[in-house]
Amino acid sequence: MGKEIIPAAEKSLNLIRGRLCDPSYVFRPLSASSDSNYSKLKFIVSTSITEGCNNSILLLGPRGSGKAAVLDLVAGDLLEEFPDSVSLIRLNGLLHSDDNCAFKEIARQLCMEHHLLFSKMASLDENSQFIVAMLRECGLAHKTIIFVLDEFDMFAQGKQRLLYSLLDAMQSVTSQAVVIGISSRLDADQLLEKRVRSRFSHRKILFLPPSREEFDGLLEHLLSLPADSSFPNGYVSRFNEKIKNITSDTRFKDILRTLFNANSTVNSLLKFIFRAVSLMNLESGLLSLENFKAALSSMQRQPKLEAVRDCSILELYLLVCMRRLEVKEQSAYNIISVMKEYKTIHDSFQTSDYYAQNVCLRAFEHLRERQVICYTENRGQSQTGEYRPMKLLISASELHQGMRSHACCPAILLKLLDH
Amino acid sequence: MPREESSKATRRSTRSSSSVTVENAEPNESHQPTVDDLTFGDESITVDAVLSNFPGRRSQILDLIRLVGPLDCPTLPLMIYGSASTGKTSVVLQVLRHLSRPFVYSSCRTCYSPRILFESILNQLFLHRKCSSNGYSSAKRCDKPSDFVNLLREALGNVIESLESGSETSRPDKSDGKPMGKMVYLIFDNVDLIRDWDKGSMILQFLFSLYDVLKMPQLGIILISGLPPDVYYSNMGYTDPLPLYFPEYSEEDLRQIFLRNQVNRKLYSAFLDVVLKPFCRVTRRVEELSTTFSSLFRKYCEPLDDLGISPNEDMKRRLYSHLKPLIAPCLNEIFRVSSHPHDGVTRGERRQKASYGSENREELETLDFHMSTSAKYLLIAAFLASRNPATLDASMFDSTGGMDNRKRKRKASEKSMEKKEMAEQEAVMKGPGSFPLERLLAIFQCIASVGDSSFGEEEEEEDEDPTGYDKENNNLMSDILLQVSSLCDAHFLIKSGSCPLEGSIRYRSMVSEDLALKAARSLSFPLAKYLYRR
Numbered sequence: 001m002g003k004e005i006i007p008a009a010e011k012s013l014n015l016i017r018g019r020l021c022d023p024s025y026v027f028r029p030l031s032a033s034s035d036s037n038y039s040k041l042k043f044i045v046s047t048s049i050t051e052g053c054n055n056s057i058l059l060l061g062p063r064g065s066g067k068a069a070v071l072d073l074v075a076g077d078l079l080e081e082f083p084d085s086v087s088l089i090r091l092n093g094l095l096h097s098d099d100n101c102a103f104k105e106i107a108r109q110l111c112m113e114h115h116l117l118f119s120k121m122a123s124l125d126e127n128s129q130f131i132v133a134m135l136r137e138c139g140l141a142h143k144t145i146i147f148v149l150d151e152f153d154m155f156a157q158g159k160q161r162l163l164y165s166l167l168d169a170m171q172s173v174t175s176q177a178v179v180i181g182i183s184s185r186l187d188a189d190q191l192l193e194k195r196v197r198s199r200f201s202h203r204k205i206l207f208l209p210p211s212r213e214e215f216d217g218l219l220e221h222l223l224s225l226p227a228d229s230s231f232p233n234g235y236v237s238r239f240n241e242k243i244k245n246i247t248s249d250t251r252f253k254d255i256l257r258t259l260f261n262a263n264s265t266v267n268s269l270l271k272f273i274f275r276a277v278s279l280m281n282l283e284s285g286l287l288s289l290e291n292f293k294a295a296l297s298s299m300q301r302q303p304k305l306e307a308v309r310d311c312s313i314l315e316l317y318l319l320v321c322m323r324r325l326e327v328k329e330q331s332a333y334n335i336i337s338v339m340k341e342y343k344t345i346h347d348s349f350q351t352s353d354y355y356a357q358n359v360c361l362r363a364f365e366h367l368r369e370r371q372v373i374c375y376t377e378n379r380g381q382s383q384t385g386e387y388r389p390m391k392l393l394i395s396a397s398e399l400h401q402g403m404r405s406h407a408c409c410p411a412i413l414l415k416l417l418d419h
Numbered sequence: 420m421p422r423e424e425s426s427k428a429t430r431r432s433t434r435s436s437s438s439v440t441v442e443n444a445e446p447n448e449s450h451q452p453t454v455d456d457l458t459f460g461d462e463s464i465t466v467d468a469v470l471s472n473f474p475g476r477r478s479q480i481l482d483l484i485r486l487v488g489p490l491d492c493p494t495l496p497l498m499i500y501g502s503a504s505t506g507k508t509s510v511v512l513q514v515l516r517h518l519s520r521p522f523v524y525s526s527c528r529t530c531y532s533p534r535i536l537f538e539s540i541l542n543q544l545f546l547h548r549k550c551s552s553n554g555y556s557s558a559k560r561c562d563k564p565s566d567f568v569n570l571l572r573e574a575l576g577n578v579i580e581s582l583e584s585g586s587e588t589s590r591p592d593k594s595d596g597k598p599m600g601k602m603v604y605l606i607f608d609n610v611d612l613i614r615d616w617d618k619g620s621m622i623l624q625f626l627f628s629l630y631d632v633l634k635m636p637q638l639g640i641i642l643i644s645g646l647p648p649d650v651y652y653s654n655m656g657y658t659d660p661l662p663l664y665f666p667e668y669s670e671e672d673l674r675q676i677f678l679r680n681q682v683n684r685k686l687y688s689a690f691l692d693v694v695l696k697p698f699c700r701v702t703r704r705v706e707e708l709s710t711t712f713s714s715l716f717r718k719y720c721e722p723l724d725d726l727g728i729s730p731n732e733d734m735k736r737r738l739y740s741h742l743k744p745l746i747a748p749c750l751n752e753i754f755r756v757s758s759h760p761h762d763g764v765t766r767g768e769r770r771q772k773a774s775y776g777s778e779n780r781e782e783l784e785t786l787d788f789h790m791s792t793s794a795k796y797l798l799i800a801a802f803l804a805s806r807n808p809a810t811l812d813a814s815m816f817d818s819t820g821g822m823d824n825r826k827r828k829r830k831a832s833e834k835s836m837e838k839k840e841m842a843e844q845e846a847v848m849k850g851p852g853s854f855p856l857e858r859l860l861a862i863f864q865c866i867a868s869v870g871d872s873s874f875g876e877e878e879e880e881e882d883e884d885p886t887g888y889d890k891e892n893n894n895l896m897s898d899i900l901l902q903v904s905s906l907c908d909a910h911f912l913i914k915s916g917s918c919p920l921e922g923s924i925r926y927r928s929m930v931s932e933d934l935a936l937k938a939a940r941s942l943s944f945p946l947a948k949y950l951y952r953r
Contacts, residue, residue, distance in 0.1 A: 010489045021493040021636055063656050068631070092632060094625050095565040105565060184656060267658055274495055275661065278485045301662060303647040310502060310667040313700040336847050353700060356751035366702070370502055371650055387850030407669060 008235050009285030012225055013277065019222055020274050023069035024076070026266065029221045030066065030210060031073055037205050041180075042074045044203065048178050049082055049144045054170040056179040056200050058152065061207025063184045064267025070207075071148060071180065078146075085143050087113045093154025102155075102162045103127035106147075110134050128165055135175035144176040152181030156191035163192070167199035209264040215256070218266070219247055222273060223287075235285065242286045252289060255296050262300075272299060304394045307370045308402025313410065314355060315363045317342060319399060320413050322373065322392050332376070335364060335386040349412060361386075452546040454581045457521035458598045459512065469513050473506055474679070475672025479665055483514050486661065487639065490600045496630045496640040498610075500647050501665030504706045507643050508608055510665075515606075521582065521598035526608035533622055534562035540605065541567075544574035564625045568632055578603055579637050604639040611646040620653055627657040667703050670695060676705060677712065685729035690719050693739050697746060701753055711753050718745060786937050793867070794902050795938045798928075799946060800863040801912055802935040805851035805928035807951040809858065815949060816865040853915045853925040856903070863899065866944065 019025050031038030041057070048055040059067040078086050089109045096102040104120075107127045111118035114134075122130070138145055147166060149155055155163055170177045181188065192200060210218070223243045225236045246252050259272055275295035280287055311319070321341040325333045339360060346354040367373045376389045394402075400417060403409045466484070470477055488494055499507050515522050523543045530536035538557040542549070547558035561567050582601050607626060613619045630640050640660070644651075648662050668676065674691055681687040694715060698708055719742050720726055723734075730738065790798070807815060906912045907926075915927045939946035 013489060014492045017488060018493045018636065021495060064658055094621065094628060095563075095568060095632070098563075101563060101565045271495065271661060275486075278488060298662075301664070303649050306664060306666065307647065310703075312702050314702070330844065332848055334848060334850075337844070340847070355701060358755060359701060359751055359753055362754040363701070366502075366704075369645070371646060387848070389848065 005282045006235075006285045008232050009280065009282045011231065012235075012239065012285065013280055013282070015225070016223065016277050017274065020270050020277070023066065024072050026218070026222065026270065027066045027069040027073065029217055030214060030266075031070060037207055038070050038073060040205055041070060042077065045074060045078060045146065045178055045180075046081070048176070049078070049086060052142060052144075052176050054175065054177055055203070056167065056170075056181070057203045057205065058181045058183065058189055059205050059207065060183055060186050060188060062209075062265055064265035064270075065207040065209060066266055067182045067207050068150060071182065075146065075148075082144075086146060087138070087143065088146050088148065090148045091150065091155075093149065093151025097151075097154040097157060099159075099161045100124055103131065106131055110145075131165075132169050132173060135169050135177060136173045139173065139175035139177075142176065144178060147177060147179045149179065149181045152183035153185045153188045153191055155181075156188065160193050160196050163196050164199075167196060171199055210266065215260075215269065216247070218269070219273075223277075239286060242288070246287065246289055246292070249289060252292060255292055259296060259299070268299075272296065275299065304372070304398045305402045305405065307372050308394065308399060309406055310370065311367070311372070311402075311406075312363070313353060313408070313413075314359070315367055316403060316406070316409060316413055317345075317351075317353060318360065318363055318367065319372065319392070319394075320416050321345065322390070323396060323399060323417060326392065332389040334389050335361070338390075345416065349416075351410075351412060353410075452548050454521065454546065454578060454585060455597055456546070457523065457543070457578070457603070458519055459516035459522075461516065463519045464513070464517050466517060469510075469517050472513060473510055474675035475668050476506055476510055476665070479663065480510060480514060482663055483510065484518070486663065487514070487518065487520075487604075491602055493602075493636040494639045496627070496642065496660035497663060498642045498644060498648055498660040499663045499665065500644045502667060502704075503645055504704050505665040505667060507665050511606060511641060511643060515604065519597070519599045520602065520604055521578070521600075522604040522606055524606045524608065527612045528609045531612075532616065533564070537561045537564075537567040537570075541570055541574055544571070544578055544603075546578075564622070568629075572633060572635070575603060575633075575635060575638060602637045602639055604641060606641045606643065608643045610642045610644040611650070614650070620655075623651055624653070624655055624657055627651070627660065631658065668705065670699050670703075673699065673703065673705070673708070677709070683727055683729070686720070686723075686726070687716070689730050689735045689738070690716055690742075692735075693719075693742060694746070697750060698753065701750060707754060711749060715742070715745065715749060718742065786934070786941060790938070791902075792942065793898060794906065795942055796867050796944075797859075797863055797899065797902050797906060798911060798930055798938050799935055799942075799944060800859055800866055801854075801906070801926065801928035802930045802932075803866075803946075803949055804854040804859050804862055807949075808852070809854070811951055812858070812862070815951070816862065851928050853927045855923050855925050857923075859903070859926065860899065866949070869944075 027038075030036060033039075037059075041059070044055060044057060059071065061067050075088055079088070087110075089106055091102060091105060096105050103124055104122070104127055107122065107130050108118050110116070110131065135145065166177070166179060169175060170179070185191075186206075189197065189200065189202065189204065220243070224240045225231060227236050259268065262268070272292075272295050275298055276287065276291040279291040279294055281291075308316075308319070318338060321338045322333065324345075325337060325341055330337070339357065342354075342360070345351065364373070368375075372394055373390050373392055376391050392399075396417075400414075403414060403417065466480075469480055473480060483497075483499070486494065486497055499511060501507055512524070523540055525536060525539045525543075527536060530539050538559070538561055541547075541561060542558050545558040547553075549555045549557065559570050561570055579601055582598060582603075585598070586601065610623070610626065613623050613626070616622060626642065630638065642660060647664075648659055651657075651659075674688075674695060677691060677695075678684055678688060690712075694712065698711065702708065719738055722738060722741055903912065903926075907914065911928065911930050912926045913929055915925050936946060
């Protein structure tokens with residue numbers, strides 16, 4: 001830590017991390033080809049703007065596949081192309097699923113766009129009347145309003161009043177509006193009510209994980225430094241050379257394959273690269289394969305193993321007792337029966353670890369806090385205290401593995417677990 | 420625990436402006452918070468100071484520094500998780516102190532509802548302080564996530580603007596506690612408590628996607644959680660933050676932690692050699708070990724006249740043999756905080772000496788608290804009512820008292836042994852049985868009269884008139900109903916569901932067998948005779 005840090009290293013680190021945290025930069029190369037989702041979406045929206053008609057689209061795909069990012073790119077381009085005839089209203093299902101909130105937010109954004117005064121005291125009806133009036137006015141002025149509904153499935157809960165009023169207004173009033181819904185539920189359109197679904201145009205764009213070639217291109221796009229004058233001369237070429245060496249290495253390809261076996265969205269790749277880049281050696285300013293290996297191992301966590309490794313020896317005893325009760329086919333057990341088993345183990349093996357009841361009760365609490373055991377849901381009887389039935393939240397193999405990798409697990413416990 | 424105390428004192432100072440001495444007596448002249456107050460407040464410290472303050476956390480500290488990144492480096496949201504008292508909060512705050520970055524800290528333990536959480540963050544960002552002049556109100560009223568996002572954007576914009584204008588003046592001295600950089604970090608502590616809130620899953624979902632919703636690269640979000648990230652998985656899915664794990668301390672780390680800030684390190688390290696290993700088998704949490712070690716260390720040093728000497732081998736052996744008999748009972752009391760104050764230490768010692776003098780298991784024969792006689796009888800009656808089946812009451816509490824004439828010696832067959840085991844298991848699982856109030860009062864009457872008369876003269880009870888009550892019993896009756904309700908409050912009795920046929924409330928006894936035995940012993944009541952054993 002006391003060695004010299006090259007200032008260029010910090011700058012390149014900032015640059016790359018900035019790129020990773022900016023979704024529109026990340027998805028730009030993926031949108032370059034002509035049959036990508038970007039061009040499809042752009043075509044649909046621009047035709048409805050130029051022809052002055054209404055439209056509704058759904059963007060579907062798993063989380064982290066770039067739906068909102070592509071939409072932002074399209075919106076940015078359209079706002080440049082048609083500066084006066086497009087206005088954008090954004091809603092998010094997490095924040096605005098309540099109808100009151102949603103109408104208020106739409107009214108607020110419309111007011112901000114058109115420099116009108118927004119009253120916070122306006123009621124739901126007033127807001128909805130205002131919105132319908134604005135839609136009519138904008139339609140007469142040939143201005144298109146684009147409604148972006150993020151987390152579309154959250155709007156489809158409850159009465160779907162917002163969706164119905166928006167889609168109904170689009171049909172009846174002389175308006176020009178495009179409704180774009182984004183959802184990670186692939187069946188989001190099945191959630192709509194009949195009257196809403198009949199007004200919806202059923203256009204869907206699916207966002208699938210990119211192919212391997214696209215990923216390679218993406219890696220290069222993210223990690224190569226630009227050859228401009230803000231960096232020292234040899235540094236950029238050395239850095240890009242190192243990146244090329246790493247990405248063509250077979251070990252790196254193995255690492256990538258392991259990563260994609262678990263999660264093949266773009267988002268997990270971004271997190272992986274973020275972690276690897278953060279480990280960059282600031283003295284040399286270059287990435288190395290070890291950074292990527294360390295990043296992969298930090299992404300492959302095993303939380304239950306960590307929880308077992310954190311347990312003290314008394315807690316391990318209690319876990320082994322519970323496991324033995326399970327093996328004896330006692331489907332339900334509570335603290336009293338586990339303590340009995342603990343006592344029998346102590347009597348038969350004369351272990352040195354026999355503690356009083358209150359100590360064991362506290363150890364149970366620790367185990368519950370770590371979510372290794374829990375109380376079973378019991379609707380019929382209302383038991384309290386030490387008679388509530390419990391169950392293990394880890395499997396036998398996880399317990400086994402955890403105990404074997406524990407720092408100081410006594411050998412007798414492993415023996416007790418085995419038979 | 421000296422280390423925790425010092426970090427607690429510094430943590431408290433982040434919530435108020437610590438660069439100026441706070442004058443509590445004059446709220447009218449209170450210091451108006453500025454952007455500079457968003458940092459830790461004290462002087463910045465070096466990495467080595469941070470590393471030496473937290474033994475055993477070297478790799479986590481370096482990882483955290485790397486993930487937060489150099490100045491003005493955008494970062495994805497981070498989640499720091501680990502079990503209790505592993506140093507998560509203090510490490511985060513000290514690292515941000517070392518880096519002199521402005522941050523806003525809020526804990527979901529003190530801000531126990533969404534409105535309080537949102538308003539606390541907004542108050543800190545709007546540099547608003549609650550005082551009497553504004554009626555102790557927040558800067559803006561905010562209880563919905565949608566309002567919070569809009570207001571947060573506004574507040575962050577203000578703060579970042581002032582940070583940018585402040586950073587234009589170049590500062591040669593980097594360690595004066597002023598904020599550096601143009602990024603603001605939001606720290607949410609105890610995020611796992613949100614799960615228990617009303618609509619907690621929505622709020623958690625909102626927190627995890629806050630970074631994507633705001634789309635501000637000058638914001639960094641750090642979440643601190645006591646539970647691993649997989650408990651937050653829900654149907655809705657979310658983009659999970661980058662995890663950073665704080666494991667429990669190993670024995671070596673615990674030794675270094677306890678050796679810090681000790682006056683006589685050699686003596687304490689000899690003490691730790693004796694004590695650390697057995698206690699680590701029970702628990703490895705610092706807060707639980709520190710209370711036990713402080714009282715044990717006092718006892719360890721008793722034979723020494725001078726606490727400043729460093730012990731040699733001979734003395735170590737002597738001290739060890741002095742401490743050894745205390746270790747085993749202390750292990751069993753490890754989680755119990757002593758109810759004797761420190762001044763009364765001699766009384767506690769005498770009790771402990773007496774207790775471990777006798778080798779049997781039931782060391783403390785008396786109840787720890789005072790109960791009236793009728794309350795004790797009621798307790799025993801409730802215990803018996805829960806343990807014994809109702810059909811045996813008549814024979815149990817008849818004039819002969821007890822069930823010693825019911826034992827029929829018969830060789831138990833295998834099948835009946837198995838059935839007995841199954842029945843026992845079921846009884847353990849079901850727990851104590853429930854009984855109506857009338858049964859409790861009937862048993863109480865029986866045993867109270869048994870206790871009044873002496874044991875040997877059981878014939879006298881046959882003469883007792885079952886219908887006529889003494890004057891004493893009459894007076895006792897109204898108190899009994901009061902006692903029942905106070906036992907319910909003390910959780911010795913609980914109300915279980917009511918019987919659908921009768922409609923009366925049924926009670927259940929939550930008294931453990933040792934407590935009932937202690938109460939019976941104090942009344943000289945033969946509990947064992949009345950207990951039904953299968």
